[in-house]
Each structure stands twice: as structure tokens, then as C-alpha cells.
Amino acid sequence: GQNIDQPTEMTATEGAIVQINCTYQTSGFNGLFWYQQHAGEAPTFLSYNVLDGLEEKGRFSSFLSRSKGYSYLLLKELQMKDSASYLCAVRKTGGFKTIFGAGTRLFVKA
Amino acid sequence: DTEVTQTPKHLVMGMTNKKSLKCEQHMGHRAMYWYKQKAKKPPELMFVYSYEKLSINESVPSRFSPECPNSSLLNLHLHALQPEDSALYLCASSQVMGTRLAGGTDTQYFGPGTRLTVL
Numbered sequence: 001g002q003n004i005d006q007p008t009e010m011t012a013t014e015g016a017i018v019q020i021n022c023t024y025q026t027s028g029f030n031g032l033f034w035y036q037q038h039a040g041e042a043p044t045f046l047s048y049n050v051l052d053g054l055e056e057k058g059r060f061s062s063f064l065s066r067s068k069g070y071s072y073l074l075l076k077e078l079q080m081k082d083s084a085s086y087l088c089a090v091r092k093t094g095g096f097k098t099i100f101g102a103g104t105r106l107f108v109k110a
Numbered sequence: 111d112t113e114v115t116q117t118p119k120h121l122v123m124g125m126t127n128k129k130s131l132k133c134e135q136h137m138g139h140r141a142m143y144w145y146k147q148k149a150k151k152p153p154e155l156m157f158v159y160s161y162e163k164l165s166i167n168e169s170v171p172s173r174f175s176p177e178c179p180n181s182s183l184l185n186l187h188l189h190a191l192q193p194e195d196s197a198l199y200l201c202a203s204s205q206v207m208g209t210r211l212a213g214g215t216d217t218q219y220f221g222p223g224t225r226l227t228v229l
Contacts, residue, residue, distance in 0.1 A: 030207075031215065042200055042220035043153065050215070087152060091216070096141055096166055096207075098218065100152035 004101035006088050011107045012078055020073045020104045022088030031091040033098065034062050034073045038084045046073070046086075075106075083108045113137075114221035116201050122227045125191060131224045133184040133201030141165075142184040143218060144176060145200040153200055159184060160206055191228045198223045 003025045012018040024032070031050040035043035047055055049064035049071060061074040073086055085103040092099065114135045123129050133142065141160050145153035158166035159178040173195075175187040184201055202218040 033217065035220075040198070040225070042222050045217050045219060048215050048217055096143070096158040096160065096204075096216070097155060100154075102152050103150075 004088055004090055004099060006086075006101045006104045008102070009105045009107070011109060014078055014080060014108055014110050016078050017074065017076050018078060018106065020075070020086050020088075020106065022071045022073070022101060024069050024071070024088070024090050024101075026069075026090050026092060026099065028093035029066065029069075029090060030093040032062075032064055032071050033089040033091065034060075034071075035087040035089060035100075036084050037087060037103065043087055078108050080108050080110070082106060114201055114203055114219050116199075116221035116224050118224060119222065120225045120227075122229065123188065123191065124229050125193075127191075128187070128189045130188065131186040131199055131201075131226075133186075133203075133221055134182055135203040135219070135221075136182055137203060137219070138181075138205075139203035139219075140181060140206050141204045141216065142178060143202040143204075144184070144186055145202065145220075147198045147200055147223075157186075188226075191226075193228050196226055196228045198225055 005023045034046040037043040047062035054063045059076045064071045085105050087103045088101040089098050117132045143158050144156040147153045156170045157176040162178045173190050177185040200223045201221040204216040204218045207216040
């Protein structure tokens with residue numbers, strides 16, 4: 001089976017740092033994606049990890065530990081426009097399937 | 111250019127209507143996807159086309175009929191839908207994993223979606 005867990009909601013302050021965690025259990029892991037989705041809009045690609053370690057891209061960083069089935073997305077210097085849902089998605093081996101977590105709704109307050 | 115376009119943006123249809131959703135990309139991607147997303151839920155995979163051939167059908171009811179007429183276009187034909195089919199329908203495209211162009215990843219790029227309401 002497969003399972004992806006993320007916190008439902010988080011609140012953080014403008015200018016701060018927030019870490020959104022994702023744990024997964026899946027048969028056949030072949031990469032993990034993070035997407036940002038504003039309400040009523042399409043998901044936008046943020047990052048991709050397939051090997052253990054940290055990937056940094058501007059204000060966003062993503063970390064993966066395959067042995068622990070764990071990833072996090074780190075957002076620095078939070079801005080109001082970062083208020084959105086953040087989806088953790090796991091790509092399975094042997095095909096085109098990417099399984100999405102339920103998403104974490106992040107609220108950034110002034 | 112990482113743009114996937116979808117038309118229409120909004121669609122309201124009755125249960126007896128026939129309509130089509132359209133998706134287009136010009137990134138040279140050879141995999142295209144249809145997802146359904148209900149409010150506050152994650153996208154759920156419906157269909158995947160690879161090299162214009164249906165690769166995955168996630169047990170979707172036959173009232174949804176996909177079509178991939180060429181490598182840039184993906185359609186979803188709708189007929190006799192139910193009110194519970196109301197949702198955001200997302201199209202995505204990607205390189206095919208394992209090919210030289212994929213560069214080790216098949217990141218999916220999403221279109222803006224079609225907001226479908228079935229009355």
C-alpha cells in the first residue's frame with residue numbers, strides 16, 4: 001500500500017522560516033516532489049528529490065531521507081504570497097504514477 | 111516555456127450534455143495526464159498517455175473518455191456526468207522517465223485547470 005502524511009495546516013509569520021514535513025510509505029519509491037497550490041489554481045512545481053540530502057532553490061529547500069521515508073520543505077523569509085497549500089508527492093517505480101499527499105495549508109500572517 | 115494551457119476555464123453542464131475539455135503543451139513532452147481534484151483534496155490521477163497511447167486508466171467511469179490526437183494535445187470527452195463529478199480537472203505533461211530528454215526526472219507541469227460544475 002501507500003500512505004503520505006503531512007500536517008493539515010500551519011501558521012507562520014512574515015519573514016520567518018517554516019518547515020513542512022512529509023512522511024511516506026510506499027512500495028517502490030522513485031522520487032519525491034513538492035508542489036505549491038494556491039486556492040483554485042493549478043499546482044506549481046517547487047522541488048524534486050530522488051537522492052538523500054538537501055536541495056536548495058532560492059528561498060525554498062527540500063530534504064529527503066529515503067531510509068526514514070521522510071522529507072521536508074523549508075521556506076525562508078516568508079512572504080504573504082507564500083500562503084498556499086503545499087503538496088508532497090511520491091513517484092512510484094515502474095510507471096507514471098505520482099501519488100499526492102493531502103497537502104499542508106500554510107497561512108502567513110503579518 | 112513551461113506552459114500547459116487548458117480550455118475552457120469554467121464549464122457548467124447538465125447531466126445529459128456532451129462536452130470536451132482540451133489541453134495543449136508545446137514543451138515536447140511525450141507524457142500527458144488528466145487529474146481530478148475536489149476542494150481541499152489532493153489531485154487524483156485519472157489517465158496517463160505516453161507517446162499518444164493510453165498507458166494508465168485508473169478505473170475511471172466510461173462517462174469520461176480521453177483522447178490524445180497528437181503529441182501536443184489531450185482531450186477529455188464528457189457525457190452523462192453526475193453532480194458528484196463536479197471538480198477541478200487538471201491536465202499535466204512531463205518528459206518520459208528514462209529518456210535522454212527527461213534528465214533523470216519526469217516532473218509534471220500542470221495547466222490552470224477547468225472548473226467543472228454538473229447540474
